Amino acid sequence: MPHTPLILASSSPRRKALLAQIGIIPDRIIPADIDETEQHGELAHHYVERLAKEKALKVAEANSGVFVLGSDTAVACGRRILPKSEDEQTARDCLNLISGRSHRVYSGVALVKPDGTVQSRIVETRVKVRVLDSHAIDEYIQSKEWDGKAGGYAIQGLFSKHIVMITGSHSNVVGLPLFETANLLDGVGAGK
Structure with missing residues (x-):
């Protein structure tokens, strides 16, 4: 049976490393340049599924006869989708918001098959963070690990x-839910 290429529609080094962790090496990596603006009133789980599908479909448009895997992850506190931290103030605002609270991390994973059909999954993980005092926040800001997260x-x-408890997939919080992604790919013979 001939090998059907798998394209990862993401520039995230974390997603590439997570796939490698379970023995899946994409044949190519092609980031999808899409508008990631959330729609008015859009809930986090709908947002990540929509973006995962849009990313995969955009790359699949220019690459026929292959599998294309798209994914997106968002952090939500209540109904609010938290931004990617591109500056220190945004990171501080996010850390203050999740301090002492539980929040949810959602990932959407979408696979476009060679025939153009799409399968998708949504994964939710609950994360509880201890109360962060100003010293803990300052220390983390200085680490720069927050950049782009x-x-x-x-x-x-x-x-x-600072993590008190996680309920659900740890790899989902890192950036790609491995169990669900592996099942999606194995179910159609992709990534082999």
């Missing part, structure tokens, strides 16, 4: 010492 933190780094 949804919700202002990276769970796989220094911030892990």
Whole structure:
């Protein structure tokens, strides 16, 4: 049976590393340049599924006869989707908001098959953070680990010492829910 190429529609080094962790090496990586603006009133789980599908479909348009995997992750506190922290103030705002609270991390994973059909999954993980005093926030800001991270933190780094509890997929919080992604790919023979 001939190998059907798998394209990862993401520039995230974390997603590439997570896939490699479960033995999946994409044949190519082609970031999808899409508008990631949330729609008015859009809930986080709908947002990540929509973006995952849009990313995968955009790359699939220019690459026929292949599997294309798209994904997106968002951090939500209540109904609010937290931004990716591109500056210190945004990171501080996010950290202050999640301090002493539980929040949810959602990922959408979408796979466009060679015939153009799309399968998708949504994964939710609940994360509880201890109360962060100003020293803890300052220390984390100085680490720069927050740069470009949804919700202002990276769970796989220094911030892990502030996590009280996780309910659900740890890899989802890192950036790609591995169990669900593997099942999606294995179900159609992709990534082999």
